[in-house]
Structure formats: structure tokens, C-alpha cells
Amino acid sequence: MLTELLSAVGILSAVSAVLSLLMVIADRTIANYGEVTLIVNDEKKFTFQGGRSLLSALTEQEIFIPSACGGRGSCGFCKVKVLDGAGDYLPTELPHISAEERNENIRLSCQLKVKKNMRVEIPADLFNVKQFRGVVTSIKDLTYDIKEIVIRLVDPKEISFKAGQYIQLQTPAYDLADEAVYRAYSASSPPSQKDTVELEIRRVPNGICTTWVHDYLKEGDEVLMNGPYGEFYLRETNRNIVFIAGGSGNAPIKSILMDMAEKNIKRKTVYFFGARTSKDLFLQEEMRVFEEKLADFTYIPALSDPVDEDKWEGETGLITDVIDRRLDMGEETEAYLCGSPGMIAACIKVLTAKGIPEELIYYDKFA
Amino acid sequence: MTFLGAFAIFFAAIFTNNILLTNYLGMCSFISVSREIKTSVGLGAAVTFVMALTSAINWAVYHYLLVPHLVYLRFIVFIVVIAAFVQIVEMIIERVSDVLYAALGIFLPLITVNCAILGVSLFMVIRDYTFIQSFAFGLGSGLGWMLAIIAMAGIRQKINKSPIPKGLEGAGITLIIAGIMAMAFVGFSGMIAIG
CATH class of the missing domain: 3.10.20.30 (Beta-grasp domain)
Incomplete structure (x- = not known):
């Protein structure tokens, strides 16, 4: 009885062993393409x-x-x-x-x-570009003409990018566009936040994508985008940093600042933000918080046309004039500019006059 | 006599004792893959090949290893042998011919769990076939299965454009057709007696 039981176990094991061995050999020889x-x-x-x-x-x-x-x-x-x-x-x-x-x-x-x-x-x-499918989880007004939209990524679920880079958002065909078009927007969220992308989008009169975002896009809508793109990201050096932005040009700078706070980068930093009136200012609280979070950070918003009801006590004048007055960081400084082509050209002039070499001035031009 | 017996078994397995239509084995892949004649031919060929060879291998395993004391292990051992054999055949086909692999390879995993294959090995034991007879039975059953699935695919391609009641579309009408086909095949029964 016992021998029968043992031989049953033995034969079954032997058959399995021989077959497994055959499989292993086949896997190593037949299915091995080296x-x-x-x-x-x-x-x-x-x-x-x-x-x-x-x-x-x-x-x-x-x-x-x-x-x-x-x-x-x-x-x-x-x-x-x-x-x-x-x-x-x-x-x-x-x-x-x-x-x-x-x-x-x-x-x-x-x-x-x-x-x-x-x-x-x-x-x-x-090579580098991926297509992302996402769902809009929130749309909120930052100012009367700038909206912040938050897109949760669905497929792929995560994006890796450098703070400051941009993605292209697809605008599907609608009243203003006969076919789907892509427009570039910088992420304002930090790279560590991989599952969502935040964008700051300013309404451009008759702009195809901005009109769609401001008037048609709703929370819960599905959107397509691809990216990341762009050379606008913080260089790893020990130089001082000047950020200059206007309007929705704030987006990549905010992303970079959040990234700096997370990585505990202690470089001396100043951020000039240009606007017309206090109606155009947004996220002031968040920027003030960075002054505490970052080791050496100054936020300088400037209004070019303050009106009486603004009760503005900060800097006034064109952003170039404000930079000229306030910037004093020496030549070991990198500058990061994001805004309209006119603003960028004017700022480059001021910065080079201050002794910052042109090759250390990085910018994203939004036409 | 043995040779003649094997010949009779071969034909019986195709027509009178068709494993699919008289024993109703291998239904799952029969229903899911019978939409087009082309894929049916591919799957049928793969089934025939695997059935013929596994019945021969299992005959040897059964008579040299399991008889006399361990015949109750035949279910497990047959399944393991079939699975391993199919895996190795898949690897060989993939290595040797991309075109053949594209035609047959995708069906091979389906075959591992095709109960008709195991059924053939078990019938061969019950009916006490010799080695040659077992091989003939395996080959015949495979061809019979192929015949049935190609016939079914032909019918399904024809009825594609016919108005079928909503609830019967797909698997429902296929099972009814299989039943009618089985009844038609009953006409062959009694012509050759096996097992």
C-alpha cells in the first residue's frame, strides 16, 4: 500500500520534472534569440x-x-x-x-x-513626446481674464517634466475652429505632482484655444494634450536668479518656485511680476508664502497703471523701470523671462545693461 | 487487421463519431472562433496537429508509466503532457516560421484548454486502442473537429446578413446550428462501429 502510494507520487513527480526540464531546455534553446x-x-x-x-x-x-x-x-x-x-x-x-x-x-x-x-x-x-488623456477636475478664475485649469491625467496616469516646461493642449473642432488644433501652455504645477497638470490660461480676444477654454470647457470634460516640451527650466548652477513675468507668464515661474521649495534650493532669488492694475494681480498670497519657504526670495509685483481704488503701495511703473531701480544682484545672475515678445525684448535690454550676459537670459515667448 | 482497424477508426472519428458533434467536446473555441472560414481553418489545423501527436504521446505515457497501478492519475498526467507539448510546439513554430506562427500560433494557447484534446486521450484509454489506432483516432478526431468548425464558419458567414432574433445573435444561434448539424451527422451513425 505504502509502496503504491510512493510510486504514484514518484511517477507523477518524475513526469512533471521531465516535462519541466524539457520546457526549460526549450526556453533556453528554441526560444532563446540571444x-x-x-x-x-x-x-x-x-x-x-x-x-x-x-x-x-x-x-x-x-x-x-x-x-x-x-x-x-x-x-x-x-x-x-x-x-x-x-x-x-x-x-x-x-x-x-x-x-x-x-x-x-x-x-x-x-x-x-x-x-x-x-x-x-x-x-x-x-522621441520625447507623449500623448496624454486627462479629465478637467477644476476651473477657477484667477483674475477676470485668467483661468486656472487642473487636469487629472488618465492615460498615461503620470507625466514627468522639468519645472518650466510646457505641454500642448488640444482644442477640438468647434465654432471657431474647423479642426482640432494644439496650443502650448506651461505647467504651473510642480514636477513632483505627477498625476495632475495645472495650467494658467489668459483669454486672448478671438483666440481659438483660449476662447474654448474660457467659454466652452467644463469641469469633467476630457482633454487631450501632448508634451512635455521646451528649454525653459532652471539651470543647475549656483548663480543668483531673476524671474520676470507678466500675466499668465506666471505659470512656469510658479512651477519652478514650487520645485525649488521642494528641493530646498537656497539660491538668492527675486521675482518681478508686471501687471496693469491690481485687477490683474493673482496668487499674491501664494507668492508671499514663498518668501518664507525659500531661503532668500523676494517677490516684487509692479503695477504700470494703478487706479485710485487699487490703494496700491507697491512698485509702480513699467516693469523695465522697476527692474532698473530694484535689481542689484551683480553679474553672477541668471534670468528667466516669460511673457509677451515685446516685454521680453525690453527686459533683455535692461538686464544686459545691468551686466547679465545674454547667454544667461532664458525665456519663453508667448506670441 | 490492426491496420484496417486503424483505418476504420480514422474514418469513424471524422464522420460517425465526430468528437464535436456526437460528444459535444471542444465547444468553447468552436463557438468563439467560427466566425470566419479562414481562422477556422487555422484553428482546425492546429487542433488536428496537436490531437494526433498528443494521443500518441499519451498512449506511450499511459501504457509504459501508468499501467497497471497508477491509471487513476491519467487525468492529471494527460493534461500536463498536453500543456507542455503545446508550449513547446508554439516555441518551435515561432522560431521556424513567422508566417506559420502568425497563422497558427495565436490559436495554440486556446488549444491547451480545448477539452476535445483531453477527450481523445481518455477515449483512447477507455476503448483500449493500440498505438496505431490511437494515432489514427487522434488524427481523425482532429480532422472531424476541423470539418465541423469549417462547416459552422461557412454557415455563420452565410447567416451574417440574415435577420436573426436579437436574443439569439452570436452564441445562441451558433448552438442551435450546432445541434442541427449534430442531428445531420446522426445519419452517419451505425455505418462503422468503433469502441
């Missing part, structure tokens, strides 16, 4: 275990190829030009590939497996 090298645009070179789809290999290297169906071969978006290393076309690719594309070796990257060294060509603008 290390393969993927060369993208003859610049980037990646090495990984072969046998997976080109799409997933590229995604792992953070190169995002558009793919609406998620790699099931039904949307046909994930086309990539393969220069060499691919076999024949698969039946699952053919419905999406035209004769013209066949001549150019355009392949469906979700179906194509990388089994040997491969060379592919990808449009350069696909």
Missing part, C-alpha cells in the same frame, strides 16, 4: 533579449510610437520603417500596409518580433 541590438535612426543603440515585439522593445526604451489598440494589430498606427533585420510581412500586418508602404519597408511594430539585430527609422519628434 542578445539583439536595435539601432534607432543610426544614433541610439539598445541591446536586449530578442523575441519580443518591436513596439514593446521601443516602449521599454521610452520611445513612444502611437498605438491606439495597445498592440493588438487592429489600429494600424504603430508603423515604423525597418531598414534591416525583419523577415517577411506577416498576415496580421498586411491589412494595414499599402503597396507604397511595402516598398519602403514600413512595418507594423506591434506584430513584428525582434529576433536578430535590427535597424529602424523613427521620426525624431516622436
Whole structure:
């Protein structure tokens, strides 16, 4: 009885063991394509275990190829030009590939497996940019003509960007636009807040996107955007910092200030914010809080046309005049400017006159 | 005699004792993949291939390892053998031919859990087939299953444009058609007697 029981266990284990061994051997030999090298645009070179789809290999290297169906071969978006290393076309690719594309070796990257060294060509603008789907969770008035909108990211759920960079918001076709258009807005939220993006959007008379945001967009609406883009971010040096902004140009500066507070950056910093009247000022409290949070930070708002009811006691005059009066940081200073092209050009003149070299003046021009 | 017996079993498995239409095994993939003739041919071919070879392997496993004391383990052992075999076949196909893999490969995981495959191995034990007979039975059952699913796909492509009551669309009408097909196949019964 005992021997029978033992032999049952023994045989079952033996059969399982032999089969497992066979599987392991098969996995190591048949399914082992070894290390393969993927060369993208003859610049980037990646090495990984072969046998997976080109799409997933590229995604792992953070190169995002558009793919609406998620790699099931039904949307046909994930086309990539393969220069060499691919076999024949698969039946699952053919419905999406035209004769013209066949001549150019355009392949469906979700179906194509990388089994040997491969060379592919990808449009350069696909490298860093991602498309995001999000839901508007709040819209609030900062001033009579600037709204702050908060977008919670749905897919992908998180964004990584540098404080100061911008995204492009899609405006769908509506009364003022025949087709969807994209407009750039800087994030005013800090990079540590990965699941939502906050934007400050000022109404531009007859502006396609701003009119849509101010008059049509509601909380709960779904929006599309892509990004991040831009070279407007804080350089890692020990120089003093001057921020200059007007209107919704505050957004990237606010993001950078929050980032500095979180990272405990103790550089001497001054922020000039230009507005016409006190109606155009916003987030004053938040800026004052930074004076306490940051080691050495001064906030200088300036009104160019204060009216009597403003009871304004701060700086008055054009922002350039105020900078000229108040800025005294020496030559070891970097400047970050965000506003209209006219304001930026005028500020650059003042700053260079103060001895700040032009190559240390960074700006985002909003036409 | 053995050879003739195997031949008879082969044909019986296709027509008179069709595993799908008389035993109603392998229904799940039969219903879900029978929308188009093209995919039905792919799945049918993969089932035939796996059925023929697993019945042969399981015959050897059963007669050399499990007989006489451990026959009660046959359910577990057969399933494990089938699963492992399908996995290895999938790897080989993927390695050897991208085109064949694209045509068959996607169906192979479906086959692992196709009860008709296990059914063939179990019938082979119950009916006490020899090795050759088992192989013939496996091959015949696979072809019979393929015949049934291709016939079903043909019918479903035809009825695509027909007005079907809302509640019966999809799986409902497919099961009714399968029942009518099974009745038609009853006409073959009695022509060849096996098992």
C-alpha cells in the first residue's frame, strides 16, 4: 500500500520534472534569440533579449510610437520603417500596409518580433513626446481674464517634466475652429505632482484655444494634450536668479518656485511680476508664502497703471523701470523671462545693461 | 487487421463519431472562433496537429508509466503532457516560421484548454486502442473537429446578413446550428462501429 502510494507520487513527480526540464531546455534553446541590438535612426543603440515585439522593445526604451489598440494589430498606427533585420510581412500586418508602404519597408511594430539585430527609422519628434488623456477636475478664475485649469491625467496616469516646461493642449473642432488644433501652455504645477497638470490660461480676444477654454470647457470634460516640451527650466548652477513675468507668464515661474521649495534650493532669488492694475494681480498670497519657504526670495509685483481704488503701495511703473531701480544682484545672475515678445525684448535690454550676459537670459515667448 | 482497424477508426472519428458533434467536446473555441472560414481553418489545423501527436504521446505515457497501478492519475498526467507539448510546439513554430506562427500560433494557447484534446486521450484509454489506432483516432478526431468548425464558419458567414432574433445573435444561434448539424451527422451513425 505504502509502496503504491510512493510510486504514484514518484511517477507523477518524475513526469512533471521531465516535462519541466524539457520546457526549460526549450526556453533556453528554441526560444532563446540571444542578445539583439536595435539601432534607432543610426544614433541610439539598445541591446536586449530578442523575441519580443518591436513596439514593446521601443516602449521599454521610452520611445513612444502611437498605438491606439495597445498592440493588438487592429489600429494600424504603430508603423515604423525597418531598414534591416525583419523577415517577411506577416498576415496580421498586411491589412494595414499599402503597396507604397511595402516598398519602403514600413512595418507594423506591434506584430513584428525582434529576433536578430535590427535597424529602424523613427521620426525624431516622436522621441520625447507623449500623448496624454486627462479629465478637467477644476476651473477657477484667477483674475477676470485668467483661468486656472487642473487636469487629472488618465492615460498615461503620470507625466514627468522639468519645472518650466510646457505641454500642448488640444482644442477640438468647434465654432471657431474647423479642426482640432494644439496650443502650448506651461505647467504651473510642480514636477513632483505627477498625476495632475495645472495650467494658467489668459483669454486672448478671438483666440481659438483660449476662447474654448474660457467659454466652452467644463469641469469633467476630457482633454487631450501632448508634451512635455521646451528649454525653459532652471539651470543647475549656483548663480543668483531673476524671474520676470507678466500675466499668465506666471505659470512656469510658479512651477519652478514650487520645485525649488521642494528641493530646498537656497539660491538668492527675486521675482518681478508686471501687471496693469491690481485687477490683474493673482496668487499674491501664494507668492508671499514663498518668501518664507525659500531661503532668500523676494517677490516684487509692479503695477504700470494703478487706479485710485487699487490703494496700491507697491512698485509702480513699467516693469523695465522697476527692474532698473530694484535689481542689484551683480553679474553672477541668471534670468528667466516669460511673457509677451515685446516685454521680453525690453527686459533683455535692461538686464544686459545691468551686466547679465545674454547667454544667461532664458525665456519663453508667448506670441 | 490492426491496420484496417486503424483505418476504420480514422474514418469513424471524422464522420460517425465526430468528437464535436456526437460528444459535444471542444465547444468553447468552436463557438468563439467560427466566425470566419479562414481562422477556422487555422484553428482546425492546429487542433488536428496537436490531437494526433498528443494521443500518441499519451498512449506511450499511459501504457509504459501508468499501467497497471497508477491509471487513476491519467487525468492529471494527460493534461500536463498536453500543456507542455503545446508550449513547446508554439516555441518551435515561432522560431521556424513567422508566417506559420502568425497563422497558427495565436490559436495554440486556446488549444491547451480545448477539452476535445483531453477527450481523445481518455477515449483512447477507455476503448483500449493500440498505438496505431490511437494515432489514427487522434488524427481523425482532429480532422472531424476541423470539418465541423469549417462547416459552422461557412454557415455563420452565410447567416451574417440574415435577420436573426436579437436574443439569439452570436452564441445562441451558433448552438442551435450546432445541434442541427449534430442531428445531420446522426445519419452517419451505425455505418462503422468503433469502441
